[in-house]
Structures are given as structure tokens and as C-alpha cells.
Amino acid sequence: xxxxxxxxxxxxxxxxxxxxxxxxxxxxxxxxxxxxxxxxxxxxxxxxxxxxxxxxxxxxxxxxxxxxxxxxxxxxxxxxxxxxxxxxxxxxxxxxxxxxxxxxxxxxxxxxxxxxxxxxxxxxxxxxxxxxxxxxxxxxxxxxxxxxxxxxxxxxxxxxxxxxxxxxxxxxxxxxxxxxxxxxxxxxxxxxxxxxxxxxxxxxxxxxxxxxxxxxxxxxxxxxxxxxxxxxxxxxxxxxxxxxxxxxxxxxxxxxxxxxxxxxxxxxxxxxxxxxxxxxxxxxxxxxxxxxxxxxxxxxxxxxxxxxxxxxxxxxxxxxxxxxxxxxxxxxxxxxxxxxxxxxxxxxxxxxxxxxxxxxxxxxxxxxxxxxxxxxxxxxxxxxxxxxxxxx
Amino acid sequence: xxxxxxxxxxxxxxxxxxxxxxxxxxxxxxxxxxxxxxxxxxxxxxxxxxxxxxxxxxxxxxxxxxxxxxxxxxxxxxxxxxxxxxxxxxxxxxxxxxxxxxxxxxxxxxxxxxxxxxxxxxxxxxxxxxxxxxxxxxxxxxxxxxxxxxxxxxxxxxxxxxxxxxxxxxxxxxxxxxxxxxxxxxxxxxxxxxxxxxxxxxxxxxxxxxxxxxxxxxxxxxxxxxxxxxxxxxxxxxxxxxxxxxxxxxxxxxxxxxxxxxxxxxxxxxxxxxxxxxxxxxxxxxxxxxxxxxxxxxxxxxxxxxxxxxxxxxxxxxxxxxxxxxxxxxxxxxxxxxxxxxxxxxxxxxxxxxxxxxxxxxxxxxxxxxxxxxxxxxxxxxxxxxxxxxxxxxxxxxxxxxxxxxxxxxxxxxxxxxxxxxxxxxxxxxxxxxxxxxxxxxxxxxxxxxxxxxxxxxxxxxxxxxxxxxxxxxxxxxxxxxxxxxxxxxxx
Numbered sequence: 001x002x003x004x005x006x007x008x009x010x011x012x013x014x015x016x017x018x019x020x021x022x023x024x025x026x027x028x029x030x031x032x033x034x035x036x037x038x039x040x041x042x043x044x045x046x047x048x049x050x051x052x053x054x055x056x057x058x059x060x061x062x063x064x065x066x067x068x069x070x071x072x073x074x075x076x077x078x079x080x081x082x083x084x085x086x087x088x089x090x091x092x093x094x095x096x097x098x099x100x101x102x103x104x105x106x107x108x109x110x111x112x113x114x115x116x117x118x119x120x121x122x123x124x125x126x127x128x129x130x131x132x133x134x135x136x137x138x139x140x141x142x143x144x145x146x147x148x149x150x151x152x153x154x155x156x157x158x159x160x161x162x163x164x165x166x167x168x169x170x171x172x173x174x175x176x177x178x179x180x181x182x183x184x185x186x187x188x189x190x191x192x193x194x195x196x197x198x199x200x201x202x203x204x205x206x207x208x209x210x211x212x213x214x215x216x217x218x219x220x221x222x223x224x225x226x227x228x229x230x231x232x233x234x235x236x237x238x239x240x241x242x243x244x245x246x247x248x249x250x251x252x253x254x255x256x257x258x259x260x261x262x263x264x265x266x267x268x269x270x271x272x273x274x275x276x277x278x279x280x281x282x283x284x285x286x287x288x289x290x291x292x293x294x295x296x297x298x299x300x301x302x303x304x305x306x307x308x309x310x311x312x313x314x315x316x317x318x319x320x321x322x323x324x325x326x327x328x329x330x331x332x333x334x335x336x337x338x339x340x341x342x343x344x345x346x347x348x349x350x351x352x353x354x355x356x357x358x359x360x361x362x363x364x365x366x367x368x369x370x371x372x373x374x375x376x377x378x379x380x381x382x383x384x385x386x387x388x389x390x391x392x
Numbered sequence: 393x394x395x396x397x398x399x400x401x402x403x404x405x406x407x408x409x410x411x412x413x414x415x416x417x418x419x420x421x422x423x424x425x426x427x428x429x430x431x432x433x434x435x436x437x438x439x440x441x442x443x444x445x446x447x448x449x450x451x452x453x454x455x456x457x458x459x460x461x462x463x464x465x466x467x468x469x470x471x472x473x474x475x476x477x478x479x480x481x482x483x484x485x486x487x488x489x490x491x492x493x494x495x496x497x498x499x500x501x502x503x504x505x506x507x508x509x510x511x512x513x514x515x516x517x518x519x520x521x522x523x524x525x526x527x528x529x530x531x532x533x534x535x536x537x538x539x540x541x542x543x544x545x546x547x548x549x550x551x552x553x554x555x556x557x558x559x560x561x562x563x564x565x566x567x568x569x570x571x572x573x574x575x576x577x578x579x580x581x582x583x584x585x586x587x588x589x590x591x592x593x594x595x596x597x598x599x600x601x602x603x604x605x606x607x608x609x610x611x612x613x614x615x616x617x618x619x620x621x622x623x624x625x626x627x628x629x630x631x632x633x634x635x636x637x638x639x640x641x642x643x644x645x646x647x648x649x650x651x652x653x654x655x656x657x658x659x660x661x662x663x664x665x666x667x668x669x670x671x672x673x674x675x676x677x678x679x680x681x682x683x684x685x686x687x688x689x690x691x692x693x694x695x696x697x698x699x700x701x702x703x704x705x706x707x708x709x710x711x712x713x714x715x716x717x718x719x720x721x722x723x724x725x726x727x728x729x730x731x732x733x734x735x736x737x738x739x740x741x742x743x744x745x746x747x748x749x750x751x752x753x754x755x756x757x758x759x760x761x762x763x764x765x766x767x768x769x770x771x772x773x774x775x776x777x778x779x780x781x782x783x784x785x786x787x788x789x790x791x792x793x794x795x796x797x798x799x800x801x802x803x804x805x806x807x808x809x810x811x812x813x814x815x816x817x818x819x820x821x822x823x824x825x826x827x828x829x830x831x832x833x834x835x836x837x838x839x840x841x842x843x844x845x846x847x848x849x850x851x852x853x854x855x856x857x858x859x860x861x862x863x864x865x866x867x868x869x870x871x872x873x874x875x876x877x878x879x880x881x882x883x884x
Binding site for chain 1: 485637677680682685687688691692694695698699701702706709712713715716719720721722725728729732795811844848850851852855856859860862863866867869870873874876877880881883884
């Protein structure tokens with residue numbers, strides 16, 4: 001069991017003081033994470049100005065899915081659902097560490113364990129952050145922030161699982177699957193009349209596959225960095241053992257070297273985790289966001305298909321001189337829906353690009369600055385050690 | 393202040409197109425560049441009495457850095473009467489470091505040259521240059537080990553192995569730590585022979601060349617081995633008789649044999665009465681050192697592997713980022729992504745270079761010392777064998793004496809005489825055995841002292857170089873990211 005106090009990481013989304021959301025606290029019980037969702041609001045639609053509720057990951061998914069299913073939001077990019085908390089990697093490593101305990105010194109084992117606990121903590125922090133950002137995206141959206149289910153999510157002080165079950169029964173979940181498997185086909189199949197959407201379609205489809213690839217490659221890079229940091233732990237520990245056995249003047253040198261690698265590996269570890277947050281996580285998040293944008297295109301494409309079908313139906317009705325008013329009404333509705341989607345979609349996609357550019361800029365700058373900082377730190381550490389060794 | 397002549401070594405690899413029918417043989421030739429230069433001697437303490445093997449010498453060995461060289465020249469009885477001239481006279485106060493007596497050759501390695509050759513086979517060129525030592529100071533003698541001052545020879549890999557096996561057979565059993573030669577690697581060598589011109593075979597060649605350079609360097613750094621005629625011949629003569637026997641036995645194989653013999657010795661009933669705790673202590677010390685160095689070596693090998701992985705992954709990411717940049721429709725962001733891709737590409741090369749430094753400086757250093765420790769342990773085992781031989785002679789003498797005593801009461805004058813003769817012979821053997829044992833013990837003490845000093849110096853020098861390589865990498869990283877930062881800021 002673990003209780004961590006975390007500050008809200010993302011400041012960009014929490015602009016509007018009328019509705020401020022953060023996850024100040026989270027608990028890890030076995031594999032289940034319990035988030036404390038804290039809301040501060042001046043809106044009268046809420047019962048209290050300041051309150052907190054416990055929520056599970058599944059509750060977030062429920063909220064996301066209900067938003068996706070809501071017809072009125074078809075023209076909006078629904079913020080991507082936060083991924084399920086995944087502690088597999090550090091857990092597996094912890095297991096391996098346990099198996100290899102006999103081959104290490106006590107000190108080495110302790111350090112490796114600390115590293116893994118830090119990794120566990122990092123995964124934990126990341127999952128909190130990503131759940132928090134999801135809520136903050138909603139709260140900063142002019143339309144979605146007013147959603148009834150969103151309010152229930154924030155406010156309802158009972159267990160949401162009952163509601164979740166009902167929702168599942170209503171939608172069956174099949175719609176979601178259908179969307180996922182059909183969107184590519186439908187989007188590419190539809191004849192596009194609007195240049196803007198034509199360009200967006202081409203761009204998003206291509207960009208999605210590229211960013212997915214970049215995310216995977218960035219992750220591999222980060223993992224290699226982590227492995228190097230771990231190697232330094234072992235090197236430091238063995239140097240320490242050598243120093244302990246050494247009875248000559250060389251002892252001090254070995255101790256200094258061991259100390260250097262210990263400090264150096266911490267820096268390397270930071271490099272790895274910063275790169276993970278600023279690069280890998282950035283790419284991963286926007287990969288999911290691009291998918292959400294694609295979903296919007298899909299819904300619009302479906303609306304266009306519906307409109308085209310309604311046209312065909314109207315023609316048929318006119319031919320048969322039967323049920324013409326209904327067909328006309330249906331066609332009018334489809335067109336209206338399609339137009340609404342297109343208008344809202346255009347706005348969303350444009351602001352999405354702006355958001356993406358801003359986020360990339362911010363993270364690239366931070367990443368470069370951190371890389372420079374860590375490298376400078378490393379140089380200082382290394383040169384200090386070199387001086388000490390040379391002076392002996 | 394006297395001067396030392398310095399031996400500078402330089403090995404280059406030399407690949408030649410080998411006709412197919414020659415593939416089966418070992419055709420690798422290496423060029424060794426040797427440069428002997430004058431250099432001021434580092435402070436060396438005066439020689440001390442070398443007669444006893446008692447413990448009082450122990451502390452002095454540890455204190456005097458160059459003591460060994462003076463000592464060593466006295467010990468070796470192999471050749472050149474010139475050596476006597478190099479000795480300082482008698483004992484002197486051990487406290488003050490005094491003008492060093494001799495011109496000592498301390499070799500040093502320089503650079504590497506790659507030469508094309510007409511005949512079939514791969515070769516390594518050894519380019520050797522010797523500069524004449526100058527005559528300065530009272531104790532100075534010029535000692536020219538080499539006929540010329542600069543020369544080059546071609547040697548095959550098997551020649552190196554041959555040299556090692558000769559040195560091992562001459563010196564190991566009397567207690568000298570003979571540096572082991574690099575191991576044969578069938579897979580790597582086959583690739584090179586078949587003429588496969590890819591990166592892994594180039595890497596293999598470079599590994600081998602570097603290993604041979606270090607091996608030769610260590611060998612010539614040893615004051616006794618450097619003066620060995622086989623070594624001199626190896627360095628100097630243009631034609632070397634082909635070392636056929638080594639084809640069956642690499643240095644690794646030789647060491648394995650030595651170790652097997654040592655194990656056999658241990659498994660016998662030898663419980664040596666160790667009169668000198670120093671040896672037990674040192675043996676334990678080397679055991680521990682061996683364990684730790686192997687562990688460290690494994691960790692560093694893992695580091696090399698992961699660093700190479702990082703390099704590959706970074707390169708892959710760079711490509712992916714470039715493609716993402718192409719796909720990006722926002723102009724400024726697209727440009728930034730392309731620049732990120734460029735930075736990462738440069739960084740991937742940086743990681744590759746660092747991986748090489750990890751390997752050639754750190755990993756190979758550890759690997760070399762793991763192999764050297766095997767030789768050290770072998771030397772201790774030889775001492776045990778020498779002891780055993782002495783004890784055996786002693787026991788035999790005892791038996792003969794008892795037999796002789798019995799014969800006294802019989803009327804067999806012939807047998808008695810025979811017994812007396814045998815006893816006399818055995819007494820000589822026992823004396824020789826004791827001398828041998830004392831000699832090897834003394835030699836080992838000196839060798840261990842020299843070895844430990846070399847080890848510490850070696851490690852320090854190379855580790856500093858390695859740390860400097862790490863510094864360089866980090867400084868380059870700073871440069872690259874500082875160049876990227878304005879690009880990132882330019883996104884609007």
C-alpha cells in the first residue's frame with residue numbers, strides 16, 4: 001500500500017478558476033490505484049465549493065465512454081482516455097531482482113531495490129498525471145466542462161460502479177469496438193467535399209502511424225539509458241568491494257571511483273526519466289490525442305454517409321411518392337448534424353493543432369534544458385573525480 | 393640525473409588478400425612499431441641487499457618504486473655480462489632515494505600503421521625505433537639492446553603466441569609473471585580470412601591488434617623479459633622461424649595446462665608448511681582480486697552492450713523523428729522535429745564512440761588483468777611444486793641415510809659406497825632444491841611487488857583516460873543540446 005502526495009504537474013489546462021481540478025493524492029492497493037479527485041469551484045451548479053472524491057481507473061473510462069457516446073459531442077475531440085495503470089515492468093524487474101539476490105552484495109541489492117522502487121514511483125506518478133490531465137482537459141473545454149456526467153464524476157460521493165454497470169448494459173461496448181475497427185476504412189472510403197477535411201484526413205492518418213512509431217522508438221531509447229544507469233550501480237558496488245579489500249594507498253582511489261559511479265548513475269537515471277517524461281510521454285499522449293481527432297473525423301464521415309444515404313432515401317421516396325415529408329425531415333436532420341459536426345470539427349481540429357504545437361515546444365525546450373543541466377552535472381562530477389585521482 | 397631509454401611500441405594491422413589455399417593456415421601478420429627514446433628516469437631508490445629472502449625486505453619492496461629494476465638486472469642470469477655493470481654496489485641506506493644507477497628500458501607504445509603487402513596473408517607490422525641513450529652522471533652506462541634505432545618487422549599472430557610459449561617455458565616455473573598472450577578466436581578469424589569486409593570483422597581485427605599491442609607492451613615493460621634474446625629477436629629480426637608448435641597450443645591453452653598442473657598439485661597431499669605468511673596472504677589477496685575483477689568485467693561488458701544498444705535505438709529514433717517531421721504540417725514544428733532528428737543522429741554516433749571507449753579502455757583493461765591473475769596464480773603454484781620437489785628430495789635423502797646406516801652393519805662395502813655416493817648426490821639435490829625454493833620465493837616477492845605497482849599505475853592511467861572519454865561525451869552532448877535549444881524556442 002502506498003499513499004503519495006503529489007502536486008498537480010500540468011499548469012496549462014487549469015486556467016479557469018471557476019473550475020479547478022487536481023489529483024493531490026493517490027493510493028496503490030495491490031494493483032488497484034485509488035485516485036483522490038479534488039475539485040475547487042465557484043460554479044453554482046455544484047453543491048459545494050471545495051470537495052474530494054475517491055475514484056478508480058474504471059470510473060475514468062466510464063466517463064470517457066459516456067462522453068464519446070453522447071451525440072451532442074460528436075463534433076468534438078473527446079480527450080483520450082487515460083491508459084490503465086501498468087506496473088508490469090517494475091514488478092517483473094523486482095521479481096528478477098529477487099531471483100538474482102544471491103549474486104549481489106547487500107549494498108548492491110539495496111541500491112537496485114531503491115532504483116526499482118523509484119521506477120515504481122515514476123510509473124505511479126505518470127499514471128496520476130495522465131488521469132489528472134484527462135480531467136483538466138474536460139474542465140477547460142467550454143462544452144464538455146458542463147457535462148452532467150462529468151459533474152457526477154466529480155461530485156458523487158458514492159461508488160460509481162453501479163452507474164458504470166448500467167452504462168455498460170446500455171451501450172454494450174460494441175460501438176467502441178466498431179469504431180476502432182472501421183474508422184480507417186470509412187474515413188478513406190468517403191468522398192470528401194471539403195478541402196480542409198481532406199487535408200486533415202491525409203495528415204492525421206499519416207501522422208498517427210509516424211507518431212506511433214516515434215513513441216515506440218523513444219521508449220526503447222529511454223530503456224537503454226535506464227539499463228546503463230543500472231550497470232553503473234553494479235560497477236560502483238564492485239569498486240566498493242575492491243576498495244574494501246585494498247590495503248594500499250589505492251584504496252582511496254577506488255573509493256572515489258565507486259562514489260563517482262554511484263553519483264553518475266543517479267544523473268543517468270534522471271536523464272532517462274526526464275527523457276521519458278518530456279519526449280516519450282509527450283509523443284504517447286499526442287498519439288492518443290491524434291486517435292481522438294481521427295475518431296472525430298470518423299464520426300463526421302459517418303454523418304456524411306448518413307446524409308448521403310438520406311439523400312438516396314429521399315430520392316427513392318420521391319420516386320415512389322411515399323413518405324416524402326419523413327424522408328425530407330430525415331435528410332434535413334442529417335444535413336444539419338453533418339454541418340454542425342463539420343463546423344465544430346473544424347474549430348476543434350484547428351485548436352488541436354495549436355495545442356499540439358504549444359505542447360511540443362514546451363516539452364522540447366524543457367527536455368533540451370534538462371539534458372544540458374544533467375550533462376553539465378556529469379562533467380562536474382567526472383572532472384572532480386579525475387582531479388582527485390590525478391592528485392594522489 | 394640519469395636517463396632511461398624508452399621503448400615505444402606501435403602495432404598496426406595489415407590485411408592482405410589471401411589466396412584460398414592458404415586460408416587454412418594462420419596468416420595474420422602484425423607490424424610492431426618500436427621506438428626507444430631517452431627519458432629522465434623517475435625517482436628510483438637504491439638497490440638493497442639481495443641475499444636474504446627474509447621478511448625485512450618486504451616493506452622495502454613496497455616502498456621503492458624502481459627498486460625492482462635494479463634488482464631484476466642482478467637476478468637474471470640468462471645472458472649479457474653487461475648486466476653486471478648496471479648493478480649498484482652493496483647495500484645503501486634504504487631511507488633516502490639516491491641517484492638511480494642504471495639506464496633502464498621502459499617501453500612505451502605509440503601509434504598504429506596499416507600497410508599493404510604483396511604476398512598472401514594478413515600481417516601486423518611492428519615498427520621499432522630506438523634512440524641511443526645518453527651518457528650522463530656517474531652511474532650511467534649506455535646500454536644498447538638494439539642494433540638499429542628505428543626498424544619495422546612483420547609478425548604473425550602465431551609468432552606472438554610462439555613468443556609467449558617460449559617465455560612461459562623459460563620463466564614461469566622460476567617465478568616470473570609472464571603476461572599471457574591474447575586468445576585465439578576461431579569465429580572471428582575465419583571471417584577475416586574469408587575476406588569478409590564488414591563491420592564486425594573490422595572490429596575483430598581492431599580488437600586483436602589492440603590486444604596484441606597491450607600484450608607486447610606488458611611483455612617489454614618487464615625488465616627481465618625485455619632483455620630476453622627471444623624477445624629481442626622477436627622485435628628486431630626480419631625473419632622469424634615459424635612457430636609451428638603454437639598452432640596446437642595458444643597461450644590460453646598453455647595457461648590451461650599450467651592451471652591443470654597446478655590443480656593436480658593441489659589435489660596431491662601437499663599441505664605446504666608455509667613458513668612465510670606473506671605468501672598465504674598474497675594468494676588470498678589474489679583470489680579475492682580475481683573474483684572482484686571478474687565481476688567488474690562482467691558489469692562493464694554489460695555496459696558496453698547496453699551502450700551499443702542505446703546507440704542503435706537513438707539512431708532508430710532519429711530516423712523516426714525525421715519521418716515525423718516530414719509528416720508534420722505545422723512548418724515551425726516540422727523544422728524543429730527535423731532538427732531533433734539531426735541532433736539524435738549525432739548523439740547516436742557519440743554513444744557509439746563512447747561504447748568503444750567503454751570497451752577498449754575499461755573492459756579490455758579488466759579482461760587483461762583477469763588473464764594476468766591466472767599467470768600470477770600459476771607462479772604461486774610453481775612455488776608449491778618447487779617446494780614439493782625439495783621435500784621429495786629431502787625425504788629420499790632421509791631414506792637413503794637410513795638405508796646407509798643399516799648397511800654399516802653389513803659386510804657389503806660396494807653397496808655401502810654406492811649408498812654413500814647416492815647420498816652425496818642427493819645432498820646436492822636437496823641443497824639445490826632449497827636454493828631453488830628460496831630463489832623462486834624471492835623472485836615471486838619481487839614480481840608481486842612489481843606487478844602490484846604496475847597494476848595500480850595501469851588502472852589509474854587508463855581509468856583517468858576513460859573518465860576523460862566520458863567527460864568528452866558529456867561536453868559534446870552539451871554542445872548538441874545547446875544548439876538545439878534555440879531551434880525549439882523558435883517554434884511558434
